[in-house]
Amino acid sequence: MAEIDYTAVVAKDLEDLIPVFIKNRNKEIDLLRTAIGAGDYEQLKQIGHRMKGVGNSYGFAPISDFGKGIEDSAKKSDKAAVGGWIDAYADYLSKVQIRYE
Amino acid sequence: MSVMTEAQAYRVLVVDDDPDMGAYLALLLKKEGMQADIVDNGDAATMRVMTDPPDLVLLDVMMPGVSGFEICQRLKSEESTALIPIVLITGLDDSQSRVRGIEAGADDFLSKPVKREELVARVKTLRRLHDTRKELESRRLAAEVERKEAIRKTFSRYVSPRLADRIIGDMGKSDDLFAKAHRANVVALFADLRGFTRLTDSTEVGRVVEMLNEYFTILSEAAYRHEATIFNMAGDALLVGFNVPFPQENPAALAYQCAREMLTQFAPVAARWEKEQGIATGVGIGICMGETVIGNVGSPHYMSYTIIGNAVNSAARLMQLAQPYEVLICDRVYGEIKNVVPAAQMESRGDVTLRGRADPIKVYCVTVPLGGEGSGG
Numbered sequence: 001m002a003e004i005d006y007t008a009v010v011a012k013d014l015e016d017l018i019p020v021f022i023k024n025r026n027k028e029i030d031l032l033r034t035a036i037g038a039g040d041y042e043q044l045k046q047i048g049h050r051m052k053g054v055g056n057s058y059g060f061a062p063i064s065d066f067g068k069g070i071e072d073s074a075k076k077s078d079k080a081a082v083g084g085w086i087d088a089y090a091d092y093l094s095k096v097q098i099r100y101e
Numbered sequence: 102m103s104v105m106t107e108a109q110a111y112r113v114l115v116v117d118d119d120p121d122m123g124a125y126l127a128l129l130l131k132k133e134g135m136q137a138d139i140v141d142n143g144d145a146a147t148m149r150v151m152t153d154p155p156d157l158v159l160l161d162v163m164m165p166g167v168s169g170f171e172i173c174q175r176l177k178s179e180e181s182t183a184l185i186p187i188v189l190i191t192g193l194d195d196s197q198s199r200v201r202g203i204e205a206g207a208d209d210f211l212s213k214p215v216k217r218e219e220l221v222a223r224v225k226t227l228r229r230l231h232d233t234r235k236e237l238e239s240r241r242l243a244a245e246v247e248r249k250e251a252i253r254k255t256f257s258r259y260v261s262p263r264l265a266d267r268i269i270g271d272m273g274k275s276d277d278l279f280a281k282a283h284r285a286n287v288v289a290l291f292a293d294l295r296g297f298t299r300l301t302d303s304t305e306v307g308r309v310v311e312m313l314n315e316y317f318t319i320l321s322e323a324a325y326r327h328e329a330t331i332f333n334m335a336g337d338a339l340l341v342g343f344n345v346p347f348p349q350e351n352p353a354a355l356a357y358q359c360a361r362e363m364l365t366q367f368a369p370v371a372a373r374w375e376k377e378q379g380i381a382t383g384v385g386i387g388i389c390m391g392e393t394v395i396g397n398v399g400s401p402h403y404m405s406y407t408i409i410g411n412a413v414n415s416a417a418r419l420m421q422l423a424q425p426y427e428v429l430i431c432d433r434v435y436g437e438i439k440n441v442v443p444a445a446q447m448e449s450r451g452d453v454t455l456r457g458r459a460d461p462i463k464v465y466c467v468t469v470p471l472g473g474e475g476s477g478g
Binding site: 011013014017020021024046049050052053054055056057058064 | 118119121124128165190215217
């Protein structure tokens with residue numbers, strides 16, 4: 001994965017939706033961790049797929065990349081790779097800065 | 102402000118199990134002035150579309166439980182929801198999903214991540230198509246109503262309102278009955294007002310028209326009551342047909358009953374006229390049955406739904422021969438009604454050669470008991 005840009009440029013009109021969006025992403029981290037703990041690759045695949053769609057739409061391109069990584073690794077049942085993507089995702093969420101335009 | 106704009110009236114149902122994606126799509130649509138509702142699963146989507154149909158459905162393909170394809174297929178197979186446009190939201194470059202979507206009947210596709218310009222452009226295009234389709238459908242319905250009304254108007258000149266309704270209700274089948282000439286066995290009844298020429302010479306013109314209207318009202322009401330079709334009113338003569346445009350169980354008996362009612366209803370009126378004007382009038386009737394040609398005859402400027410044939414000509418000749426309050430019938434009509442009319446009321450007039458016909462035909466006279474007034478003719 002290319003260098004992560006920790007600044008998300010979000011459309012001004014989405015501003016009201018962002019607090020819930022971020023809250024849901026943090027919940028997603030918990031869900032992903034529970035799923036990897038249970039070895040539930042189907043669930044990991046579904047969550048990854050959903051992240052792929054929603055990240056870019058809101059202006060958080062790295063979330064889509066993490067989602068793709070999780071989905072692809074889950075398809076291969078590659079636990080280590082999935083774990084790496086989850087960690088990167090959690091790190092991103094803790095650092096991301098939002099700029100509204 | 103309670104005024105609803107046209108754009109607000111356009112309702113989109115967003116179906117996505119991801120609440121953030123649903124909220125994002127709904128926001129973009131609302132910014133375009135549309136109304137957007139969100140549901141997060143297939144069953145709720147199906148229920149909502151069935152009970153409160155939107156103008157468009159934005160449907161995510163990948164959902165737990167019922168997939169977007171299944172919902173799409175279900176909605177497209179229901180007559181009531183088949184025309185609602187459905188946009189499937191698939192993964193980027195997911196050509197397999199697109200093929201499945203086309204098979205399921207989807208109208209368009211959007212890829213995730215959804216680009217707002219693309220979403221708006223696609224929804225607007227589908228909205229235009231949908232509006233055009235709605236407009237065409239409402240024009241088609243209006244034209245259909247107009248066409249039926251025109252047909253009703255046309256045929257109410259010829260038939261009773263009840264029969265006109267039946268013709269309209271039977272459109273498709275009966276359309277052809279009126280559009281194309283055809284042959285059928287028809288009972289033709291001609292009625293003519295006797296003594297009226299003398300009356301017109303001595304009566305004020307306005308009163309003459311009133312009297313003619315009264316006479317024709319009595320005769321046409323009797324015709325309608327017996328499900329006859331009125332083909333012509335000319336001067337003081339009337340032509341009606343039975344067994345046309347729809348077959349009737351016993352058209353000859355209906356014609357006889359109709360003639361009987363015409364005479365009995367007119368008799369008191371004639372008696373009143375005689376008191377007022379001092380001139381006796383009466384109705385003579387001829388009835389004949391046979392194969393006729395039925396169709397719209399005339400020029401592009403004036404068309405008339407009419408019956409043509411020997412039976413019609415013979416009924417006209419019989420009417421001319423009939424004395425006031427006499428009903429003259431041909432042998433075929435006699436054969437059909439001899440069991441329903443008392444023998445004492447029927448009398449043979451022997452073989453009569455009618456004008457315009459080479460061979461004589463057997464003619465019978467039916468006497469209609471009038472109960473006193475006017476029976477003298």
